[in-house]
Amino acid sequence: MQMNSQVNFSSISANLNSIPVLNGTNFKEWKENILITLGCMDLDLALRVEQPASLTDASTQDEKRYYEKWDRSNRLSLMIIKRGIPESFRGAVSDEVTNAKDFLSEIEKRFVKSDKAEISMLLKDFTSKRYSGKGNIREYIMEMSYIVSRLKTLKIEISEDVLVHIVL
Structure with a gap:
C-alpha cells in the first residue's frame, strides 16, 4: 500500500511540475499543459461538461455520485489551475469564480x-x-x-524564395 501511494504521489508531482508558470507570453503552452495534465489525472470533467443540477432529497445515488465526481474535478482543477498562475495574476480574476471552466475562461480573456x-x-x-x-x-x-x-496559420504567407534567402 505504501509503495502505491508513493507511486501516485510521484506521478502527481511529475504531472504538476510539467505545467509551466503562466507569465503572460506563454498562455497557449500553459493552457495546453493544464488541459493535458488534468486529462491524464482524470480531473477534466468540470472543464468538459456543465455543472450538474444541485442535489435534492429526491436525487438518486447515481446523480449523487456524478455530482460528487464533478465537484471533486472542479475543486482539484481550480487548485491546479491556480497553482500555475502567479499571485499577482490571480488577483485579476475574482475569487467569486468557483467554476474551473469559468476561471480558465476569465484567465484566457486576460492573457x-x-x-x-x-x-x-x-x-x-x-x-x-x-x-x-x-x-x-x-x-x-x-x-x-x-x-x-x-505565420501561415495567422494568414501571413512567406514565399519559398524569401524563406530560402533569409535562411541562407
Whole structure:
C-alpha cells in the first residue's frame, strides 16, 4: 500500500511540475499543459461538461455520485489551475469564480495574445534569427520552418524564395 501511494504521489508531482508558470507570453503552452495534465489525472470533467443540477432529497445515488465526481474535478482543477498562475495574476480574476471552466475562461480573456502581437513577434524572430555557424544547421532550418508555419496559420504567407534567402 505504501509503495502505491508513493507511486501516485510521484506521478502527481511529475504531472504538476510539467505545467509551466503562466507569465503572460506563454498562455497557449500553459493552457495546453493544464488541459493535458488534468486529462491524464482524470480531473477534466468540470472543464468538459456543465455543472450538474444541485442535489435534492429526491436525487438518486447515481446523480449523487456524478455530482460528487464533478465537484471533486472542479475543486482539484481550480487548485491546479491556480497553482500555475502567479499571485499577482490571480488577483485579476475574482475569487467569486468557483467554476474551473469559468476561471480558465476569465484567465484566457486576460492573457491570450492578439494575432497582431503574435505576428509581430514571429516576424521579428524570422528576420533577426541567423545561423551562427555553430551547432546543428538542421535545427536552425526546422526553427525557421516552424516560424513560417506559425505565420501561415495567422494568414501571413512567406514565399519559398524569401524563406530560402533569409535562411541562407
